[in-house]
Amino acid sequence: MNGSNHSLAIRGTTLSVALLIVFLTAWQWGPGLLRIPPFIIPPLSAVFNEAVRMWNVSGLAFHTGITAAEVLAGFILGSLLGASIGYLIGMSPTAEFALSPYILALQIAPKVAFAPLFILWMGFTIYPKILVAILIVFFPVMVNVLTAIRTVDPDLINLARAFKAKRAQIFWRIEFPASLPPLFAGLRIGSTLAVVGVVVGELVGGNAGLGYLLSFGEGQANTAMVFVAIVMLTLVGGLAYLLVILIELRVLHYLPKRAQMGF
Amino acid sequence: MPDLIRLEYRNVTMRFTQGASRLTAVEGVSIAVRDGEVVSLIGPSGCGKSTLLNIGSGLTAPSEGEAFVDGERVEGPNEHVAFMLQKDLLLPWRTVAENVMFGVEIQGVPAAERRRRAKSLLETLKLAEFSGHYPHQLSGGMRQRVALARTLAVDPTVLLLDEPFSAVDAQTRMVLQRELAQTLQRAGKTALLITHDLLEAVTLSDRVLVMSRRPGRIIDEIPIEIPGRDDPLKRRLHPKVAGYVNRLMERLDIGHLETTGAPV
Known part of the structure; x- marks a missing residue:
């Protein structure tokens, strides 16, 4: 079984690399062959040259760093908030009952629409971007934790109770560890959503970050810059996603390997 | 003290309210299990056998009557009783040894003593080499042995067993039955075993109690007069077994309509 897994990995990787080469080739020569002008789709080499130019002249590293820092801050704070509220509500059916309509309403509301509001409140700083990211990361994490807490096998709780477990022991020894796989599923989603939140914030206002470069490039009709x-x-x-996966592999090491693969 | 009563139900009645309808699960049940005795409880699905287990372990309080363990009235979960279900209830994030130590850990037994107990139980149940494995790496029968070890680790005087082997295949079940029988005998534990398996009831027990359909009452009590309770594999070959099974089938009305296959 290990051998076949191994050969699957080799075949899969080969195919992935082949697809990448096909894609990059098509990007480089496809537009020219199809007579698509460079201001619609600039070829790969033009985008690469633009990236080098931006790195040297436009502070690409600085803007990327700003965005990455905002993503990280928003993701960490949003996850902490989402997980804490998820655990609190999960342990109190009354709180869940009372809060569920508001949670649902906030979940339906498009979080990115709050970006202009936050910028009005906090100006062209990094804070409104982080705040949008927090808001957008919050929900998948909270909902996953909440569902996990509610679906813990009641017989497991009874088992702990029969050993005279206290409430805190039931939480730390059963509910919390049982909630970790869904929590990480939420964190995976959250890590990609954090980028969305930050970019929208940067697009709406500010003079730093990749979102700013995005709208700057658009204003200059510099398609290559937008691509970069x-x-x-x-x-x-x-990178944010990878970070979550790496932590997950360490924390959920006890799961069968198959369950950990996939996206 | 051979006649010491370890587990006793006195006139226990349990009613549930579901919306507008009231349902009597068990009615006027009195059971007394003596020290070291293994008693099986057998009856149709939904006759309230598991309700009795929950009452005995202190997880639910009866509507009427009372339960006693070691002479003390059961007011809630207590150290004298431990239960084991059809589901192994192993925690997937804990190794086999850590799962065995789960109960003693909650009860605050010192770490060294916990490890000592886990080690000796894992050795007795032939699981020593798997102590560092995670549950998903074990077969169903092994998982159930780990669950048995966890139940024994808290050193209860009374074991409540709710169809502990009904989810494993027939051959593994026979092996597990023998291990359970030997363990109970060696440790001198008292046990109440809930089962659907007539042969399991006869081969493992000193006595079999038969419950009626809902509302569950005790309708028969059959002492099993076959020697060698610690070897159910040998015991099942005894000529008297067929007679007991036959009597149980009659009492349970098996062969007539609606008695089998009802959902739990």
Whole structure:
């Protein structure tokens, strides 16, 4: 079984790399062959040159750093908030009953629409961007934790109770560890959503971050710059996602390997 | 003290209210299990057997009557009783040894003593080499052995067993039954075993109690007069077994309509 898994990994990786090469080739020569002008789709080499130019002249590293810092801050704070509220509500059916309509309403409301409001409140600083990210990360994390707490096998709780477990012992020994796999599923979603929140905040107002470069490039009709910003945003999001996966692999090491793979 | 009563139900009645309808699960049940005795409780699905287990372990209070363990009235969960269900209830994030120590850990037994007990139980139940494994790496029968070890680790005087082997395959079940029987015998534990398996009831017990359909009452008591309670594999070959099983089938009305296959 291990051998077949191994060969699957080799075949899969080969195919992935092949797809990447096909994609990059198509990007480089496709637009020219199809007579698509460079201001619609600039070829790969033009985007690469633009990236080098931006790195040297436009402070690409600085803007990427700002965005990454906002994403990280928003993601961590949003996750902490979402998880804490999820645990609190999960343990109090009354609180859940009372709060559920508001939670639902806030969940339905498009969080990115709050971005202009936050900028009005806090100006062109990094804080409104972090706040949008917090808001957007909050929900998937909270909902996953809440569901996890509610679906813990009551027989497990009874088992602990039969051993005379106190409420805190039931939480720390059963409910909390049982909630970790869904929590991490929420964190995975949250890590990618944090980027969305930050970018929207930066697009709406400010003079720093990849979102700012995005709208600056748009204003200059510099399509290559827009592409560079998109690629960098994807990298930032990918790194955040990878970070979650790495922590998850450590924390949930007891799960069968199959359950940990996949996205 | 051979006649010491370890577990006793005195005139226990349990009613549940579900919306407008009231349901009597068990009615006027009195059971007394002596020290070291293994008693099986058998009856149709939904006759309230598991309700009795919950009352005995102090998880639910009866509507009427009372339960006693070691002469003390059961007011809530207590150290004298431990239960084991059809589900192994192993915690997937704990290793086998850590799962065995779960109960003693909650009860605040010192770490060294916890490890000592886990080690000796894992050795007795032939699980020593798996103590560092996680539950998902074990077979169903092994998981159930771990659950048994966890139940025994808290050193209860009374074990309440609710169809502990009904989810494992027939051959594994026979092996587990023998291990349970030997363990109970060696440790001198008292046990109330709830089962659907007539042969399991006869081969493992000193006495079999038969419950009626809902509302559950005790309708028969059959002492099993076959020697060698610690070896159910040998015991099941005894010529008297067929007679007991036959009597149980009659008492449970098996072969007539609606007695089997009802959902739990």
